[in-house]
């Protein structure tokens with residue numbers, strides 16, 4: 551009997567031994583990301599969590615190819631970022647409140663410039679569609695710099711969705727938004743994932759958001775992944791009621807203390 555080959559998609563993200571060290575002014579080094587390994591399945595929403603300085607933004611920057619790793623490998627949608635980054639960049643995108651679009655350009659101009667950069671055809675149609683989806687039509691001819699935080703977030707998301715990314719990396723997608731706007735963004739992301747089957751990796755400090763959106767989480771501390779799993783599984787493992795309590799347990803554990811995940815790893 552011949553075996554049937556079932557085509558297997560590689561995961562959306564596969565990271566092995568990923569490390570980033572930055573030089574410090576005194577001639578030393580800071581290890582921002584310390585030999586982490588993880589995979590993100592296609593079509594999932596995964597939360598990258600950790601306190602300030604845990605290494606989330608550095609990790610996302612390496613996934614995007616904006617920062618070169620000191621060591622380790624990143625594969626996106628089965629493509630090695632070190633060797634074939636340009637083959638996969640058109641299939642991914644990102645949004646971050648820390649990266650501002652040019653202030654003086656109008657929203658329409660910004661989206662149009664990015665659409666051309668991404669090599670899209672039918673640029674006008676795509677800008678119009680996304681503006682309607684993200685309720686931006688009223689702002690299209692206003693300079694981007696004069697928008698409120700909530701409006702800027704929606705523009706940044708529109709920019710990130712221009713190329714219909716299969717992988718969307720979001721750094722704190724609802725930071726500094728009022729609860730209503732934040733809820734609107736979360737609902738939009740849920741629908742986007744359901745409609746397109748895209749994979750989303752999001753860094754967030756909002757544990758309610760993570761419990762609502764994420765199938766799985768990666769907990770970072772001091773550059774390492776110290777625990778991982780579905781939010782409900784982590785809550786159960788730590789004997790807590792909420793992910794916020796688990797986060798606090800992990801963030802406040804003293805150095806050297808074995809966490810629930812590490813104890814489980816050690817027992818395997």
Ligand SMILES: Nc1ncnc2c1ncn2[C@@H]1O[C@H](COP(=O)(O)OP(=O)(O)OP(=O)(O)O)[C@@H](O)[C@H]1O
Nearest residue numbers: 572580581582600601602603604605606607608609
């Ligand atoms: N360019 C850089 N040069 C030197 N150190 C850096 C640089 N970028 C980040 N770091 C350091 O690396 C560590 C991880 O920073 P990173 O911004 O990745 O953390 P984070 O988890 O995203 O934090 P936050 O939640 O505060 O945004 C921190 O100690 C930070 O000071």
